[in-house]
Amino acid sequence: MxxxxxxxxxxxxxxxxxxxxxxxxxxxxxxxxxxxxxxxxxxxxxxxxxxxxxxxxxxxxxxxxxxxxxxxxxxxTPDVADLLAAGRRILGAVLADRDGLLAELNQERR
Amino acid sequence: MxxxxxxxxxxxxxxxxxxxxxxxxxxxxxxxxxxxxxxxxxxxxxxxxxxxxxxxxxxxxxxxxxxxxxxxxxxxTPDVADLLAAGRRILGAVLADRDGLLAELNQERR
DNA sequence: ATGCGAGTTGACGACTTCTGCAATTCGGGA
DNA sequence: TCCCGAATTGCAGAAGTCGTCAACTCGCAT
Incomplete structure (x- = not known):
């Protein structure tokens, strides 16, 4: 590679x-x-x-x-949306309630 | 936000x-x-x-x-795979054969 | 042609990131 | 205990990034 x-x-x-x-x-x-x-x-x-x-x-x-x-x-390209969505998902997994940002993140996904 | x-x-x-x-x-x-x-x-x-x-x-x-x-x-977290995959997809869309890297990228997705 | 609003570009200093080298820590064997 | 391989940390110089200011370009109306 x-x-x-x-x-x-x-x-x-x-x-x-x-x-x-x-x-x-x-x-x-x-x-x-x-x-x-x-x-x-x-x-x-x-x-x-x-x-x-x-x-x-x-x-x-x-x-x-x-x-x-x-x-x-x-x-x-509309693919950008996937990237941002994937980023959000990881952020959610990684933050795992490490601070208040998680709540805000989830709200955004409504 | x-x-x-x-x-x-x-x-x-x-x-x-x-x-x-x-x-x-x-x-x-x-x-x-x-x-x-x-x-x-x-x-x-x-x-x-x-x-x-x-x-x-x-x-x-x-x-x-x-x-x-x-x-x-x-x-x-296994979500990382999604992020990398999304990155690959955009790279493909953006490169759009701008140089030889595209062929290599596609091969990787086999 | 002059002026104006809308964006862009260039350039500077402050700051962060990257890399390789040397020194250090940490766990197992001998 | 002493040593060795495995991995990390500290550090210094080079390179890149960020934000701001001022100057500039562009298209359009007057």
Missing amino acids: SVPLYQAKAEMFRMLSHPVRIRVLELLQAGPRPVRDLLAEIDVEPSNLSQQLAVLRRTGVVVSFRDGPLVMYALS | SVPLYQAKAEMFRMLSHPVRIRVLELLQAGPRPVRDLLAEIDVEPSNLSQQLAVLRRTGVVVSFRDGPLVMYALS
Whole structure:
């Protein structure tokens, strides 16, 4: 098994290793959204959000296009949902009530 | 939705964002293994492997115990397989033949 | 052409992660 | 008890990541 393959897998997961980026992907699961909306929901500086969006674009999980005055972002594949779901499941197994976050996690799965 | 929850999710994925750590988790899917074996299969310095194992231990996805002269590692939850599988699927969608890694990825899924 | 709102890019300092080396711990044999 | 293999820890330098500020680009309306 080649080292580059593992490198690619690692980069795939690294792409997800940031709160803002996860949040963005979760929001995009509901469909394409303008940066404007993301900015309204995420509480982060515009330039910072742009940086994180650039990371997502570089790895290819999202695409961007212009719609009039707004820039829109969309998932490039719906498989992202599986990844996030799997992450949630493990988090649940691993936290195993280690602290209050578990309750909040479960609520989200309603 | 709280910031700490997203932080926890991000840390979950960060834990996976390293070639050696991914490799270890893949190997452990087949069952518990001594450090000795991992070391034989991964081509990494013992101290480096130990560091990466420590990361996995800290986040709680693996547990370690002693068996005679050897230290064994095992997955703490089988859910890890889902995460890795989801990662593979996205990698496939995203790479979309961008380079030769895709063929290797598919072969692995046999 | 000028101005404006919407995003992006570049660059800097603060901080974290990674790796290899050396030193250390820990359990069994001899 | 002493030693040896197995694994971990501490540490230092190199490399990467994060957040913020300022400057910039782009499309559109005036």
